Amino acid sequence: MKEILRDIGAIARALDSISNIEFKELDLTKGQYLYVIRICENPGIIQEKVAELLKVDRTTASRAIQKLVIKGFVDKRFDAHNKKNKHLFPTEKSLALYPLLKREGDYSNERALDGFSDEEIDCIHHLLERVRHNIEIDWDYVKKGQQRHY
């Protein structure tokens, strides 16, 4: 059987490692850049959805965002009509940072796809979307405490 998961894991760890090193000087510690980018691109989003986008635990997102609020990267606003949801907004500080974060991500993407034709880029893009969708199903299932049978 053709194995793709190990490559995906290694690629993801390598890229995360690179970004963490590069963003250290921006006062963003491990993983925080992920949240800043998502909140900049989805102002008003709630924590639960951020965790779902990133596929991290709800508690991890909770604490990461707490830190970002303290550091002044994120604003947490309460909904007038809903006492439970807390909407997240980027501050001026993150908005100013966003272009740099985006450029780094784009650069990594270009580097990752170095030597790929337009057709190949299209192809891997679509295939990965399908993998993501497939895996989301199992993630939701296992995260809810269900057992997979293998």
Added chain:
Amino acid sequence: MKEILRDIGAIARALDSISNIEFKELDLTKGQYLYVIRICENPGIIQEKVAELLKVDRTTASRAIQKLVIKGFVDKRFDAHNKKNKHLFPTEKSLALYPLLKREGDYSNERALDGFSDEEIDCIHHLLERVRHNIEIDWDYVKKGQQRHY
């Protein structure tokens, strides 16, 4: 530009999360399954190479393997001709566990590729290998303290 890194990150986190939950009952804490599998498949490998395969920091691998030795999953043997290298071997305990770990990985792979034709599987496999190779270059570069320009 077509963005593939976010999907790769999300897929990797989701899969890692699933495996960690499923392997908890085997007394393997977060991430340890990765090391056990690699050492079972590459008996005699040294730590530095494990870190390189997985794309984790050398210090992370060092401590993870320390724990695995204490727990009886890994044997560390010294080389008679080389005082620096420490060769890693699976114990009976890990070898007994290996088939289960492998089966889980294979199952996740199947789930990830659900609905894919043989051609599509081949395609994503080759394209990911190329991405991995591309990213390895930058990983080595940045990990050695060099600056990327973006």
Added chain:
DNA sequence: CGTTTTTTGTTGCAAATACAACAAAAATTT
């Protein structure tokens, strides 16, 4: 309308992760 379930969020732990800084052996260069 009242009860049950789901959603959203937080803390208490326990543990992994990784940058700095260091050390020593091995390999390379001069």
Added chain:
DNA sequence: AAATTTTTGTTGTATTTGCAACAAAAAACG
């Protein structure tokens, strides 16, 4: 052969990560 660089490995310290366990609001259900 001696000096330098690279490889391999470890600890100190700071931080993230996430399962349990909990809470409260909101939504679904009878």
